[in-house]
Amino acid sequence: MTPAAFTGQLLSFIARLITGAQGHWKGCPPTAEQRIYIANHQSHFDLVLIWAAFPHDLRASTRAIAARDYWTTSAFKRWLTTSVFNAIYVSRTRSKPDEDPLEPLAEALANGDSLVIFPEGTRSNKGNPQPFKSGIYHLAEQFPHVQLIPTWIDNVQRVMPKGEVVPVPILCTVTFGAPIQLRPDETKADFLCRAREAVMEQRPDPYWVGREEEGH
Numbered sequence: 001m002t003p004a005a006f007t008g009q010l011l012s013f014i015a016r017l018i019t020g021a022q023g024h025w026k027g028c029p030p031t032a033e034q035r036i037y038i039a040n041h042q043s044h045f046d047l048v049l050i051w052a053a054f055p056h057d058l059r060a061s062t063r064a065i066a067a068r069d070y071w072t073t074s075a076f077k078r079w080l081t082t083s084v085f086n087a088i089y090v091s092r093t094r095s096k097p098d099e100d101p102l103e104p105l106a107e108a109l110a111n112g113d114s115l116v117i118f119p120e121g122t123r124s125n126k127g128n129p130q131p132f133k134s135g136i137y138h139l140a141e142q143f144p145h146v147q148l149i150p151t152w153i154d155n156v157q158r159v160m161p162k163g164e165v166v167p168v169p170i171l172c173t174v175t176f177g178a179p180i181q182l183r184p185d186e187t188k189a190d191f192l193c194r195a196r197e198a199v200m201e202q203r204p205d206p207y208w209v210g211r212e213e214e215g216h
Contacts (some may be wrong), residue, residue: 004079004083004084007080007083007084008059008084008085011048011051011052011084012051012052015045015048015049015051015052016052022053022171022172022174023053023054023173023174023175023176024173024174024175025176026175026176026177026178026202027149027150027176027177027178027179028147028149028176028177028178028179030054030055030058030176031058032057032058032060032061032114033114033147034061034109034112034113034114034145034146034147035062035114035115035146035147035148035149035179036109036114036115036117036136036140036143036146036147036148036149037050037062037114037115037116037117037149037151037176038117038118038119038132038136038148038150038151038195038199039116039117039118039151039152039153039174039199040118040120040129040151040152040153040199040200041118041120041129041153042153044070046118046153047064047066047085047087047116049153049172049174050064050116050151050153050174051064051085051116053174058114061112061113061114062113062114062115062116063085063086063087063088063108063114063115063116064085064086064087064088064115064116065087065088065090065105065115065116065117065118066081066085066087066088066090067089067090068089068090068091069091071087071089072089088104088105088108088115089104090104090105101135102135102138102139105117105135105139106139106142106143109139109142109143114146117135117136117139119132119133119135119136119192119195119196120132120133128200129196129199129200131192131196132192132195132196133192134188134192136148136192136195137182137188137191140181140182140191144181144182147179147181148179148180148181148195149176149177149179150176150177150178150180150195150198150199150201150202151174151175151176151177151199151202152174152175152177152199152200152202152203152204153172153173153174154172154173154174154175154203154204173204175202175203175204177198177199177201177202180194180195180198
């Protein structure tokens with residue numbers, strides 16, 4: 001067994017030990033067909049938790065998106081994301097005016113890979129995700145045959161809150177909903193709103209679905 005494979009199994013074991021890492025496949029089966037998993041983003045631990053919730057064959061064919069400015073700050077982080085998670089680095093800010101941040105994602109999809117994407121673009125400590133950025137719309141437009149799976153990661157913000165480095169044992173779940181796709185003539189704004197709502201519909205507590213927490 002390679003060091004990367006051993007580390008992957010070890011991280012999966014630790015994630016399950018700390019959180020349970022329960023995967024609930026409500027709207028689709030856990031099959032290794034090409035998909036884009038669109039998930040809420042509340043912690044850097046999201047990447048580990050959703051990966052641990054996948055069956056082994058899905059891990060082999062699914063690549064997560066990792067923020068370049070965070071995951072390349074040390075040799076260990078670079079090794080972890082590239083060798084263990086086979087992640088794709090994306091820049092949250094453009095270094096050049098003509099840089100296309102979606103290019104590596106489109107290349108991975110063209111090669112037949114599945115992706116895990118956090119469409120908010122940054123972590124949020126709020127109950128509901130922030131408005132989705134337009135990248136997922138352009139990928140859905142460019143790859144209409146690829147299923148989009150709304151995914152809700154629950155409780156992970158309590159395992160590793162923003163600014164913390166030591167995880168706290170808390171039961172977490174990852175819920176995978178029914179596939180959605182870009183509708184004919186659907187506007188970008190309408191699609192992004194519908195995709196965000198589809199993700200929120202997967203949360204175990206339905207009270208906040210379609211609502212903003214502020215003021216309630």
